[in-house]
Amino acid sequence: MYLGLFLLALAYVLSQFFRAFLAVISVPLETELGIGAEALATASGLWFISFAAMQIPVGWSLDTLGPKRTASVLLLVGGTGGSLLFAVATSAFHLNIAMMLIGAGCAPVLMAAYYIFAREFPPLQFATLAASMIGVGTIGNLLASYPMAFAETMVGWRATMVCLAVLCAIIAVGVQVTVKDPEKAVSETKGSLLDVLRIPALWLIAPIAIVGYVPAAAIRGAWMGPYLNEVHGLSSSEIGTAALIMGIAMIGGVFLYGPLDRWFGTRKWVVFGGNILTLCFLLGLYAFGASSYIVTIIMLCGVGFFGATFPVVIAHGKGFFPAHLTGRGVTLLNMFSIGGVGLAQMVARPLHDSYQGTDAAAPFAAVFLLFAVMLITGLSLYLFSQDNTD
Numbered sequence: 001m002y003l004g005l006f007l008l009a010l011a012y013v014l015s016q017f018f019r020a021f022l023a024v025i026s027v028p029l030e031t032e033l034g035i036g037a038e039a040l041a042t043a044s045g046l047w048f049i050s051f052a053a054m055q056i057p058v059g060w061s062l063d064t065l066g067p068k069r070t071a072s073v074l075l076l077v078g079g080t081g082g083s084l085l086f087a088v089a090t091s092a093f094h095l096n097i098a099m100m101l102i103g104a105g106c107a108p109v110l111m112a113a114y115y116i117f118a119r120e121f122p123p124l125q126f127a128t129l130a131a132s133m134i135g136v137g138t139i140g141n142l143l144a145s146y147p148m149a150f151a152e153t154m155v156g157w158r159a160t161m162v163c164l165a166v167l168c169a170i171i172a173v174g175v176q177v178t179v180k181d182p183e184k185a186v187s188e189t190k191g192s193l194l195d196v197l198r199i200p201a202l203w204l205i206a207p208i209a210i211v212g213y214v215p216a217a218a219i220r221g222a223w224m225g226p227y228l229n230e231v232h233g234l235s236s237s238e239i240g241t242a243a244l245i246m247g248i249a250m251i252g253g254v255f256l257y258g259p260l261d262r263w264f265g266t267r268k269w270v271v272f273g274g275n276i277l278t279l280c281f282l283l284g285l286y287a288f289g290a291s292s293y294i295v296t297i298i299m300l301c302g303v304g305f306f307g308a309t310f311p312v313v314i315a316h317g318k319g320f321f322p323a324h325l326t327g328r329g330v331t332l333l334n335m336f337s338i339g340g341v342g343l344a345q346m347v348a349r350p351l352h353d354s355y356q357g358t359d360a361a362a363p364f365a366a367v368f369l370l371f372a373v374m375l376i377t378g379l380s381l382y383l384f385s386q387d388n389t390d
Contacts, residue, residue, distance in 0.1 A: 001120070004068075004179035008113045009136045011075055011171050014164070015106035016140030017148075018079075018099075019047060019217060023225030024148045024243055025157050027236045029095075037226035038349045039092045043099045044222035045345030050103030052339030055331040056193060058108045062327030066181030067112035072172045078105020079168035087161035105168065110137070111331045112179070118318060118326045119182035124262065127315035131258030134311055138254055141220065141247035149240030184324075196329050201320045204385035209313050209333050210340035211378035212275055215282050215371045216307035217341045218348065220246055224300060227364045232293040242297050249301035253308030260312065261389060267316040268387035270309070272379065277306040279375050286368040290361035310337060319388035344374060 022029075022040050029035045035043075054074070061070040082101030089095050110133065117129045151160045196202065220243065228234040228242055257274065261267045281302030289296045314333055321329030348367045355363035 001116070001180050004175065005113060005116065007171055007174045007178055008067075008071060008109055008116075009133060011071065011079075011106075011109035011168075011175065012113065012133060012137035013140040013143070014079065014168060014171070015109055016137045017144045017164075018102050018106055018140075019044070019051075020141050020221050020243070020247070021144035021148050023220065023222055024144055024236065024240050025152050026225040026239075027229060028152055028157055033089070033091065033095075035092050035095065037223070037230070038353055039095075040226065041222045041345045041349045041352070043092070043095045044218070045342045045349070046096050047099040047103040047221075048217070048338050048342030048345065050100040050342075051107045052335045052337075052342055054104050054107035055111070055335030055338070056328075058111055059193065059328035059331030061108070062111060062115045062331065063184075063324065067108070067115050068176060068179040068181050071108045071112040071179070072176035074108050075105050075168055075175065076172035078102060078107075079172065080105070080165045083161050083165035083168060087158045087165065110134070111327070111334055114314065114330050115327050116179075116182060118330065119323070123319075126318060127261045127267070127312055128258040130311035130314055131254050134308070135251050135254040135258070138247060138251045141250055142244055145243030145245075145247050146237070146240035149236050152236070193328050193332065196321065196325050196332055199320050199329075201386045201388075202317060202329075202332075204381060205313065205317045205333070206336050207378040207381035208271060208275065208309075208385075209317070209336040211344075211374045212271070212278075212307070212313060212340075213310055213337045214341050214344045214374055215278060216250060216304045218344050218371065219285075219300065219303060219368075220250070221341075222345060223348075223364060223367060227289075228293060228296065231290055231361045231364065232296065234293060242293075242300070245297055246300045246304045250304035250308055253305035254311065256305075257308055257312050261315060265389055266387055267312050267319075267389060268382075268385055271312050271316060272382060274306050274309040274312075275375060275379055278303055278309075279372060279379070281306065282368060282372045282375065286365050286372060289368070290365070313337070316385075316388065340374075344371065 022044050078101045082098045086098035113133050225239050228239050260270045281299050285299035317333045351366050352363040355366050
């Protein structure tokens with residue numbers, strides 16, 4: 001089982017890579033395919049929407065078929081196929097389809113690990129294990145920074161995507177061979193997604209699940225590259241370095257949040273406080289980001305570090321799910337989180353377009369303010385949620 005979890009962690013490294021690498025190769029994509037910031041935001045958003053849409057069938061599959069088949073088959077078909085399509089893309093349409101396939105392929109890997117944690121480990125350890133998985137996976141965020149920029153310079157982005165396709169296939173086969181499905185939960189009723197939706201506590205946790213991941217994921221995944229290039233004039237390699245720094249901050253944040261629910265005896269207020277700090281740095285990016293690239297990077301690191309509350313949000317929601325609905329419950333929250341990023345990207349693109357023709361920073365400032373308003377709205381509703389600990 002531990003080897004299987006290791007391979008699921010490697011698959012999650014790929015998942016984190018794929019949601020963040022577009023920003024780093026924004027310059028060559030624009031040069032070769034004529035794809036600008038708006039088209040990149042669309043492609044990134046489609047990855048998140050595809051990922052989110054798959055969470056409902058993934059939840060059913062985890063509870064019914066188990067994590068082994070769920071993760072291995074989707075990663076093989078979606079991750080490998082989408083990467084190969086990306087490698088031969090000649091238009092934004094091709095990139096959009098490729099990103100949707102990759103999103104579907106990455107959809108089950110983290111939830112497969114969370115399903116195993118929830119079913120095979122003590123409940124008190126869930127938040128720490130969940131955070132550790134994300135912390136390890138966020139190495140993919142680092143690989144999607146300077147290493148991706150270096151690979152693009154050395155062999156080109158097309159050859160790099162072929163290598164990633166091969167890696168997806170190898171890991172998928174490894175998951176099929178090594179992962180062992182937990183025994184099915186004993187319950188008088190099979191349960192369904194509707195049973196999860198009937199849990200009242202879920203509906204005040206959902207708002208922060210929807211918006212809490214938006215600032216870090218959307219900015220790191222699509223907006224920081226064009227912003228640093230168009231506003232501060234940074235090159236691809238310099239953008240890669242900045243992305244690497246932000247990625248390190250995100251890893252640090254994930255590992256910080258892991259044990260905090262046990263230290264403070266609360267999940268709700270850990271999530272709430274962390275997102276308040278994220279909001280402060282996001283507003284700082286909106287107000288002062290154009291002053292210098294150093295200020296921008298500091299604010300990006302703050303957003304990435306304090307915006308890593310996702311594992312605690314999942315742990316907060318999981319505390320209300322019965323064992324036989326664990327798969328459906330955690331994947332529903334994951335759908336809210338990833339879907340929120342996808343929808344935010346779709347709204348951000350026309351907002352960015354509407355400010356074209358003004359100074360270079362104004363379109364991006366509007367996007368950052370949009371994310372801040374979304375976070376304020378989510379926090380206002382989450383304030384009334386019911387706390388829990390194990």
